Amino acid sequence: MHSKDIVACVVGARPNFVKMGPILRGIEACAPNVQTRLIHTGQHYDDAMSDSFFRQLGLPQPDVHLSVGSGRQGEQTAKILDSYERWLLDCEQTPAATLVVGDVNSTVGCALASTKLQIPVIHVEAGLRSFDRTMPEEINRVVTDAISELLLVSEPSGRENLLKEGKSDESIRLCGNVMIDVLRSQLDAATALDPLRKMGLTKNQYAVWTMHRPSNVDDPEQLRRFVDAMTQISQLLPVVFPVHPRTRNQLETLGLWQTLEATSTILATDPLSYHELLGLTSKAKVIITDSGGLQEEATALEIPCLTLRENTERPITVDEGTSVLVGHDVGLLVKLVDDVIENKFKQGKCPQLWDGSAGRRVGAEVATFMASRKNPS
Ligand code: UD1
Numbered sequence: 001m002h003s004k005d006i007v008a009c010v011v012g013a014r015p016n017f018v019k020m021g022p023i024l025r026g027i028e029a030c031a032p033n034v035q036t037r038l039i040h041t042g043q044h045y046d047d048a049m050s051d052s053f054f055r056q057l058g059l060p061q062p063d064v065h066l067s068v069g070s071g072r073q074g075e076q077t078a079k080i081l082d083s084y085e086r087w088l089l090d091c092e093q094t095p096a097a098t099l100v101v102g103d104v105n106s107t108v109g110c111a112l113a114s115t116k117l118q119i120p121v122i123h124v125e126a127g128l129r130s131f132d133r134t135m136p137e138e139i140n141r142v143v144t145d146a147i148s149e150l151l152l153v154s155e156p157s158g159r160e161n162l163l164k165e166g167k168s169d170e171s172i173r174l175c176g177n178v179m180i181d182v183l184r185s186q187l188d189a190a191t192a193l194d195p196l197r198k199m200g201l202t203k204n205q206y207a208v209w210t211m212h213r214p215s216n217v218d219d220p221e222q223l224r225r226f227v228d229a230m231t232q233i234s235q236l237l238p239v240v241f242p243v244h245p246r247t248r249n250q251l252e253t254l255g256l257w258q259t260l261e262a263t264s265t266i267l268a269t270d271p272l273s274y275h276e277l278l279g280l281t282s283k284a285k286v287i288i289t290d291s292g293g294l295q296e297e298a299t300a301l302e303i304p305c306l307t308l309r310e311n312t313e314r315p316i317t318v319d320e321g322t323s324v325l326v327g328h329d330v331g332l333l334v335k336l337v338d339d340v341i342e343n344k345f346k347q348g349k350c351p352q353l354w355d356g357s358a359g360r361r362v363g364a365e366v367a368t369f370m371a372s373r374k375n376p377s
Contacts, residue, residue: 004035005096005370007122008088008114011062012043012080012106015179015293017053018274019101022181022359023124024060030363034370037095039087041080041106042067048271049245056189056274057182064091073105073136080109088117096370097122100144101178103137103292103313108144115147122369124178124362126151127158128292128313134215137292141313150369152362154178155316155351175361176353179293180300183278184356190278199240199267203283207237207337212244213290216308220254222328223247226308227256229330233288233337234265240280242272286340288333295323300354304345306336322348 007027011020020038027034040062044050053059066083068076088094098114099122100107111121126145130138142165145151151167153159154177162172196203209230217223230239241260243251251257260268272280278297281287287298290308298305299321307317310327317323324346326333339345353361 004033005374006037006093007031007034007097007099007366007370008037008039008095008110009099010039010041010084010106010110011101012041012068012110013102013104014044014049014053014271015291016101016104016106017044017050017057017059018182018293019124019178021057021059022178022185023099023101023362026178026359026361026363027366028363030360031367031370034366037063039064039066039084039110041084041110042069043076043080043104043106045069046245046271048273052273057186077105077109080106081113084110085113085117088113088119095119096373097150097366099124099366100148101125103128103140103144105136105140108140111144111147120149120373121147122150122152122366123148124152124175125154125158127153127160127162127172128155129157129161130309130311130313132311136214138313150365152365154353154358155314157315173361173365174353175365176355176358177296177300177351178358178362179296180354181356181359182274183297183300186275186278187282190275190282193275193279195272195276195279196283199280201238201240201280201283204285205237206280206284207233207239207286207288208277208281208284209239209241209288210244210294211290211308212246213309214246216290216328217244217247217250220250223250223254224256225328225330227251227259229333230260230266231263232334234263236337236341237285239266239288240284241266241268242270242277243268244271286337286345288337295321296354298322299348300350302348302350304336304340306333306340308333316351320349320351322346 068079101124305323
């Protein structure tokens with residue numbers, strides 16, 4: 001007879017790796033009757049996209065590796081669903097719950113497999129909505145929340161959205177932002193690495209630019225416009241551009257990669273490790289990005305963030321934080337970079353509960369949830 005409940009904690013893609021450390025530690029500290037199993041779906045598999053995060057963030061080696069790899073949206077999600085279901089059916093002790101984070105294909109695939117086997121799902125970072133169903137991540141969010149029993153939200157908009165979708169108030173808990181736990185705990189290590197020196201950059205005198213969303217990089221004309229804007233902005237401020245594999249493939253196909261490499265004021269690099277990127281963003285003048293994680297990190301660091309999205313599922317980064325939505329408007333982008341340089345850009349403040357303790361709150365909620373399933377009132 002096993003005394004502890006198993007909670008299977010799923011990671012698959014880069015943003016999940018960043019968030020899982022504080023969650024595992026929070027459960028260990030606050031849920032003594034729970035034992036975790038770390039499941040890696042293998043959605044991201046390169047050293048740069050996966051393993052370096054495990055090393056730097058001190059994540060334990062996964063207990064299970066599903067090795068699904070890349071694929072079309074449906075194909076990749078189906079592979080994840082199938083292989084996680086197989087594992088749930090074959091494993092020695094069936095988990096009492098599955099915990100998923102964020103909005104990637106691994107999140108929805110494992111949530112579906114789990115709930116169909118009547119294993120309840122806990123969703124960390126629930127309730128975020130861009131209301132843009134052309135984004136695969138939005139479909140993943142809506143579906144995952146619809147089938148999750150415990151919904152742990154990072155900002156108040158998450159609760160409001162879930163209530164509107166008919167979720168009960170008791171199933172929703174505001175825990176804050178686990179990614180900011182990591183940022184706060186790793187800032188010293190990132191600074192000590194001193195990536196600025198290695199790259200010949202000066203504090204507050206460069207921009208960091210990342211983009212990988214299909215809506216920005218899959219359309220050749222749009223990508224060309226962004227590359228032109230990057231070239232123009234790099235005349236004002238050198239641009240560091242860590243390139244996601246999806247973006248790199250597309251830039252190479254369109255013959256734009258050579259243009260970037262030939263521009264001395266643009267530093268196009270392979271994807272960076274967590275510490276390298278945080279070392280750079282924390283000292284940047286401005287961050288230009290379509291990443292949900294970087295929007296939040298910019299707000300926590302109080303660095304101006306120009307968000308290459310028409311909408312955001314993280315409205316607090318705009319309403320309270322340092323982000324402005326620029327969409328595809330490259331004219332506005334260049335103007336706002338000017339505003340930042342002239343110190344005319346808005347100030348932001350760090351949202352409530354983005355305080356470095358979100359992982360502990362998640363752990364406490366997991367403990368309460370598991371206890372309530374054993375002793376239903
Ligand atoms: C995924 C997430 C997105 C998240 C992003 C972070 C979904 C729907 N999207 O997008 O929300 O912001 O991760 O990075 O889950 N590839 C590699 N090496 C890897 C992983 C991927 O070369 O380790 C290549 C794949 O071959 C593919 C491309 O990158 O061509 C896209 O990978 P994929 O996992 O499909 O989605 P992302 O665009 O990374």
